[in-house]
Amino acid sequence: MKRFIHLHERGLETTDSSSENCRTMFCSKCRNIKKDIVNFSFKINQIKPSTSPIAGLHPIVTLIERRLIDVLKEERVRRWLHVGDVVNQQGIKLENWLAVFGDSPIIVRGTRECSYRTCEECGRIFYSAQGGRYIFPPHHEDGQIFQTDLCGLLVEEGAIDRDRLPKSRWLGVEVLNADPNPRDGFGNLEAQVASGALPRAFPERFPSRWELAPRVED
Ligand SMILES: [Zn+2]
Numbered sequence: 001m002k003r004f005i006h007l008h009e010r011g012l013e014t015t016d017s018s019s020e021n022c023r024t025m026f027c028s029k030c031r032n033i034k035k036d037i038v039n040f041s042f043k044i045n046q047i048k049p050s051t052s053p054i055a056g057l058h059p060i061v062t063l064i065e066r067r068l069i070d071v072l073k074e075e076r077v078r079r080w081l082h083v084g085d086v087v088n089q090q091g092i093k094l095e096n097w098l099a100v101f102g103d104s105p106i107i108v109r110g111t112r113e114c115s116y117r118t119c120e121e122c123g124r125i126f127y128s129a130q131g132g133r134y135i136f137p138p139h140h141e142d143g144q145i146f147q148t149d150l151c152g153l154l155v156e157e158g159a160i161d162r163d164r165l166p167k168s169r170w171l172g173v174e175v176l177n178a179d180p181n182p183r184d185g186f187g188n189l190e191a192q193v194a195s196g197a198l199p200r201a202f203p204e205r206f207p208s209r210w211e212l213a214p215r216v217e218d
Pocket of ligand 1: 027028
């Protein structure tokens with residue numbers, strides 16, 4: 001199994017997006033950032049983001065600080081992700097930060113109590129699970145950077161120098177296996193939902209809010 005490194009925010013100090021961000025940036029149903037947004041700037045509700053060099057925000061936007069951008073390499077970040085400026089509550093552009101999001105976030109999967117639903121408007125899949133974490137193997141090119149649905153960033157293990165990562169207790173560095181036989185029973189979830197093999201699960205149309213996976217023993 002291939003292994004990927006998942007960089008994500010740890011800790012409880014969250015960064016909030018400002019209500020002054022233009023509404024047209026977000027899906028009108030699920031309120032997450034639209035995939036076709038380019039040249040954006042993203043306003044936060046604080047003077048600066050949290051103490052972690054990576055911060056995840058509710059509209060599935062990830063903020064990364066210069067010391068982490070330099071390890072990932074900025075040209076690589078710009079090649080694989082949508083990149084925008086970060087503006088603070090006083091309207092000042094934060095030169096040491098970038099706001100990023102991916103075309104199709106990689107879903108971090110689990111082993112227990114697995115379920116998903118889809119947004120009726122933009123088709124985004126929302127996933128929930130407990131237990132051990134892993135991903136379904138993504139099609140990827142050398143050095144490709146993905147965003148995850150947990151607002152982290154994901155790269156193949158060999159494509160990043162872990163020793164150079166910023167030393168911060170608030171930066172989560174997690175190894176995720178790419179498992180072609182997901183234990184949540186959903187297989188290639190995105191492909192199966194797209195093809196209709198798994199239902200698009202809208203809260204309005206299903207008795208339960210989430211489409212549940214078949215029970216899998218841990
Ligand atoms: Zn949506």
